[in-house]
Amino acid sequence: MRSLHPNLYSSSTITIMATFNLNINGKKQQVDVDPATPMLWVLRDHLNLVGTKYGCGIAQCGACTIHLGDAAMRSCVLPVAQVGEQPITTIEGLSENGDHPVQKAWLEHDVAQCGYCQAGQIMNATALLKANPKPSDAEIEGAMNGNICRCATYVRIKAAIKTAAG
Amino acid sequence: MTTVKSSNSRRSFLKNTILASGGLVIGVNWLTGCKNASSEAALTMPKEWFNFNAYLKIGENGVVTIFTPNPEFGQNVMTSMPMIVAEELDVDWKNVLVEMAPHDPTKFPDAIFGQFTGGSRGIMSKWEPLRKAGAAARQMLKEAAAQAWQVPAAEITTSAGVLTHVKSGKSAGYGEMASAAAKIPVPEKPTLKEIKDFKLISQSQKNVRGKEIVTGKPMFGLDYKVDGMLIAMIAQPPAFGMKLKTFDGSAAKAMPGIKDVFSIKTYNDGFEKAMFDTNAFPELVAIVGNSTWEVMQAKKALKVEWEAAPATSDIVEFRGNKRTFNYPAGLESSADHHAKMTALAAKPGKVMRKDGDPEAAFKKAAKVIERSYSCPHLAHNCMEPMNFFADVKGDKVKVAGPLQAPGIIEPTLAARMGIPIENIEIEMTRMGGGFGRRAYSHYLVEAALISQKVNAPVKLMYTREDDMTNGIYRPAYHAVYRAALDENNNLLAFHVKVGGIPESPLHADRFPAGAIDNYLAEEWQLDSNITIGAFRAPRSNFIAGAERSFLDELAEAMGKDPIEFRLELLKRAKENPVGEKNDYDAARYAGVLELVREKSGWGKTAPAAGTSRGVAAYFCHASYAAHVLDLTMENGKPVVQKVTSAIDCGIVVNPDAAANMTEGAVTDGIGNALYGEMTFKAGAAEKTNFDKYRIIRMSEAPKAIDVHFVKNEIAPTGMGEPPFPPIFGALANALYKATGKRVYRQPFLGEKAVMG
Numbered sequence: 009m010r011s012l013h014p015n016l017y018s019s020s021t022i023t024i025m026a027t028f029n030l031n032i033n034g035k036k037q038q039v040d041v042d043p044a045t046p047m048l049w050v051l052r053d054h055l056n057l058v059g060t061k062y063g064c065g066i067a068q069c070g071a072c073t074i075h076l077g078d079a080a081m082r083s084c085v086l087p088v089a090q091v092g093e094q095p096i097t098t099i100e101g102l103s104e105n106g107d108h109p110v111q112k113a114w115l116e117h118d119v120a121q122c123g124y125c126q127a128g129q130i131m132n133a134t135a136l137l138k139a140n141p142k143p144s145d146a147e148i149e150g151a152m153n154g155n156i157c158r159c160a161t162y163v164r165i166k167a168a169i170k171t172a173a174g
Numbered sequence: 175m176t177t178v179k180s181s182n183s184r185r186s187f188l189k190n191t192i193l194a195s196g197g198l199v200i201g202v203n204w205l206t207g208c209k210n211a212s213s214e215a216a217l218t219m220p221k222e223w224f225n226f227n228a229y230l231k232i233g234e235n236g237v238v239t240i241f242t243p244n245p246e247f248g249q250n251v252m253t254s255m256p257m258i259v260a261e262e263l264d265v266d267w268k269n270v271l272v273e274m275a276p277h278d279p280t281k282f283p284d285a286i287f288g289q290f291t292g293g294s295r296g297i298m299s300k301w302e303p304l305r306k307a308g309a310a311a312r313q314m315l316k317e318a319a320a321q322a323w324q325v326p327a328a329e330i331t332t333s334a335g336v337l338t339h340v341k342s343g344k345s346a347g348y349g350e351m352a353s354a355a356a357k358i359p360v361p362e363k364p365t366l367k368e369i370k371d372f373k374l375i376s377q378s379q380k381n382v383r384g385k386e387i388v389t390g391k392p393m394f395g396l397d398y399k400v401d402g403m404l405i406a407m408i409a410q411p412p413a414f415g416m417k418l419k420t421f422d423g424s425a426a427k428a429m430p431g432i433k434d435v436f437s438i439k440t441y442n443d444g445f446e447k448a449m450f451d452t453n454a455f456p457e458l459v460a461i462v463g464n465s466t467w468e469v470m471q472a473k474k475a476l477k478v479e480w481e482a483a484p485a486t487s488d489i490v491e492f493r494g495n496k497r498t499f500n501y502p503a504g505l506e507s508s509a510d511h512h513a514k515m516t517a518l519a520a521k522p523g524k525v526m527r528k529d530g531d532p533e534a535a536f537k538k539a540a541k542v543i544e545r546s547y548s549c550p551h552l553a554h555n556c557m558e559p560m561n562f563f564a565d566v567k568g569d570k571v572k573v574a575g576p577l578q579a580p581g582i583i584e585p586t587l588a589a590r591m592g593i594p595i596e597n598i599e600i601e602m603t604r605m606g607g608g609f610g611r612r613a614y615s616h617y618l619v620e621a622a623l624i625s626q627k628v629n630a631p632v633k634l635m636y637t638r639e640d641d642m643t644n645g646i647y648r649p650a651y652h653a654v655y656r657a658a659l660d661e662n663n664n665l666l667a668f669h670v671k672v673g674g675i676p677e678s679p680l681h682a683d684r685f686p687a688g689a690i691d692n693y694l695a696e697e698w699q700l701d702s703n704i705t706i707g708a709f710r711a712p713r714s715n716f717i718a719g720a721e722r723s724f725l726d727e728l729a730e731a732m733g734k735d736p737i738e739f740r741l742e743l744l745k746r747a748k749e750n751p752v753g754e755k756n757d758y759d760a761a762r763y764a765g766v767l768e769l770v771r772e773k774s775g776w777g778k779t780a781p782a783a784g785t786s787r788g789v790a791a792y793f794c795h796a797s798y799a800a801h802v803l804d805l806t807m808e809n810g811k812p813v814v815q816k817v818t819s820a821i822d823c824g825i826v827v828n829p830d831a832a833a834n835m836t837e838g839a840v841t842d843g844i845g846n847a848l849y850g851e852m853t854f855k856a857g858a859a860e861k862t863n864f865d866k867y868r869i870i871r872m873s874e875a876p877k878a879i880d881v882h883f884v885k886n887e888i889a890p891t892g893m894g895e896p897p898f899p900p901i902f903g904a905l906a907n908a909l910y911k912a913t914g915k916r917v918y919r920q921p922f923l924g925e926k927a928v929m930g
Binding site: 041053063102120124126127145149150161 | 247248249250380381383384385387388389390391392393394396397399405430465466467468471555556557558559604605606607608609635637638830831834835837838839840841842845863864865869870871872873875876877878879
């Protein structure tokens with residue numbers, strides 16, 4: 009699925025650029041990047057999908073959460089070379105018109121303050137509800153503990169997840 | 175608020191602003207910012223807009239655009255400020271579009287009262303201007319209708335964007351009169367509505383940017399992009415007390431996608447700084463390239479040598495006052511800080527207030543209670559790291575990004591670039607958090623210098639590690655409280671002595687000053703080269719917790735209920751105050767305590783078995799907040815079951831949003847009290863990312879927060895900060911009830927004797 013073509017040689021570094029055919033939000037996308045590039049930067053810099061946020065770069069805050077297949081993944085530590093043909097969903101592709109039940113619940117509870125972490129929170133919550141449609145409070149806390157909200161809107165995030173779960 | 179089908183409102187808006195000359199191509203659909211889709215109905219965009227004043231314009235079809243002057247960092251001014259204008263304009267909220275105003279000191283004069291987010295002064299300072307803006311436009315519309323219909327303006331009424339003259343049976347929408355009304359001179363003193371007639375204010379409205387947030391639309395500085403834009407990062411000294419010696423950028427420059435590597439000096443030597451020009455490191459190395467990942471890789475290949483920095487000082491000017499700040503040489507550590515603070519606390523401080531004869535009262539006391547409290551530095555850790563876009567073309571500068579104080583940085587940037595201030599255009603993006611950090615926007619100047627050097631549009635981005643270690647931190651503080659009691663446990667005297675690195679957190683004229691006959695307040699400070707600045711409720715964020723813990727301990731020693739004891743002191747302060755310079759309203763202070771007592775069932779309803787309660791209240795930023803906190807201990811760690819909050823911030827413009835702010839302040843405060851800590855060793859910030867710097871997470875947040883507001887007709891006072899400081903005290907007091915031991919040193923989790 010990809011072709012390798014040495015792009016630049018220097019005395020200390022050899023970076024090999026490669027072409028990757030990705031399936032993002034149901035669309036085929038081709039990018040020509042260093043295979044080590046994290047998906048976060050492929051999305052933000054190369055595909056203009058900036059809903060996925062940079063927070064820490066070490067998978068500690070959850071702001072960059074996307075779906076790889078149905079699983080929530082931290083895109084800041086997911087090299088593009090590891091994605092292969094697995095479909096990726098970002099916040100932009102979660103629903104056609106922003107009307108996914110989790111997005112609607114977020115609006116109903118008016119969760120956001122600054123809003124920066126909320127795309128990651130929503131992507132993590134949707135993956136949780138797909139795997140576990142009726143999570144207990146403890147299960148919600150366990151699943152969401154990797155997502156920091158510095159404005160500390162946790163009470164509303166939890167309430168929105170429960171509303172979305174029905 | 176309603177969906178709009180096209181975004182041409184932005185284009186017509188551009189006509190009226192300096193933005194029109196920018197001519198930048200926006201790569202992503204940046205222009206969706208004026209949409210709001212909380213309603214399913216769609217608005218038809220007007221063909222023409224008519225400008226009424228800096229805050230609003232009306233289309234020929236009656237659609238209204240309201241501009242939010244102050245930058246948004248999550249306090250929801252994008253919604254609440256336009257609500258105030260819409261109220262006085264008397265327009266249907268569904269017919270309103272909201273936009274961020276451009277930075278324009280000619281329209282919004284004064285660096286602090288113009289377009290500044292901080293000090294909880296947004297709604298407080300804009301209450302009257304926003305009301306007048308809406309009322310003036312309404313009056314102009316009435317005048318236009320009066321002229322058209324040849325009837326007295328006083329006989330015309332308005333409702334939901336419609337003008338009516340009952341006697342003649344005439345009526346017209348605002349849009350029909352907008353063209354004529356916009357030509358009428360703006361009234362200087364428009365008639366404002368009676369507070370009892372408010373229809374929109376105090377009715378909760380959803381965040382006007384809610385839909386964009388949940389769908390991941392570009393809104394933040396880091397999302398900003400234009401064609402041909404390069405990415406820049408910085409390399410900075412590894413420790414405070416160090417500076418750049420030399421660097422070799424050749425290997426980094428040879429990396430793929432890298433354009434240039436060079437050093438920049440944020441401010442010229444000897445530059446007289448403004449109050450928010452604080453920066454940690456005066457000289458940085460910039461790495462510029464095509465993409466974020468490439469620049470990150472190149473940064474690793476950069477070879478830099480750092481060296482010890484000499485002692486320096488800054489002269490800082492604010493509103494004509496000049497202050498000198500000294501930064502000693504050397505590599506500081508938190509362990510040394512604590513030892514030095516403890517030593518300084520044992521020496522006499524500078525007396526800031528003295529009532530009665532406290533020395534004599536302490537001498538004759540039957541019992542003296544003395545307790546010491548301390549806290550470490552804190553990093554702001556905004557979720558969106560510091561960043562800014564800049565495009566310098568000759569002597570024209572366009573910058574865009576997240577900042578709290580555009581009016582302060584603009585003259586600084588003009589001085590640094592050597593250009594007239596009129597040549598600068600600042601676009602304020604939504605901020606991914608601020609908490610005070612983004613008042614210090616040195617990174618904007620850095621971005622402009624980098625753009626100038628590479629002659630291209632640039633987005634400067636700090637990594638999380640850069641952000642956390644290039645801090646303008648909350649200072650470390652220390653407080654000693656003493657109380658003198660007689661043999662009957664009556665309070666004879668009160669003494670507070672506080673200081674910090676490098677500033678004191680004292681508010682000498684705040685409660686309990688004014689409530690005690692013999693009162694002494696002293697302060698001290700110790701210079702440091704670790705940069706500090708405003709952090710949500712500066713100074714109050716420490717002193718409230720210390721004071722409220724001490725008052726709790728004092729109440730217990732005196733055999734009094736902690737709320738009753740505080741109310742007794744406030745009664746004294748209200749009826750027969752000591753001194754004349756007391757910086758609080760004792761009645762409002764007592765009001766939140768009484769409300770939180772009622773709503774929490776304090777003293778009436780026993781909390782569930784195993785639950786312990788603590789209470790605290792505080793006054794800051796012109797508002798009053800009280801919390802009752804219920805916790806249980808599980809495996810030796812506190813689990814906050816419920817917080818009941820009572821807030822008096824005057825009229826609450828958008829109650830659900832204010833409740834959200836309070837919930838956030840409560841949870842943020844609990845997190846900082848339990849875990850918040852930045853430590854330094856040999857000058858280096860020891861925590862560089864969220865693996866080491868502990869931020870409160872969902873499982874640690876309160877299980878429930880119940881927020882109540884005092885209902886009154888006082889013009890709005892602060893909201894973002896006031897609920898934050900007292901939660902530290904409520905938590906400390908509940909922990910004591912749960913464990914029988916007091917916590918004195920933040921973060922509380924480090925108090926092994928209490929937390930196990």
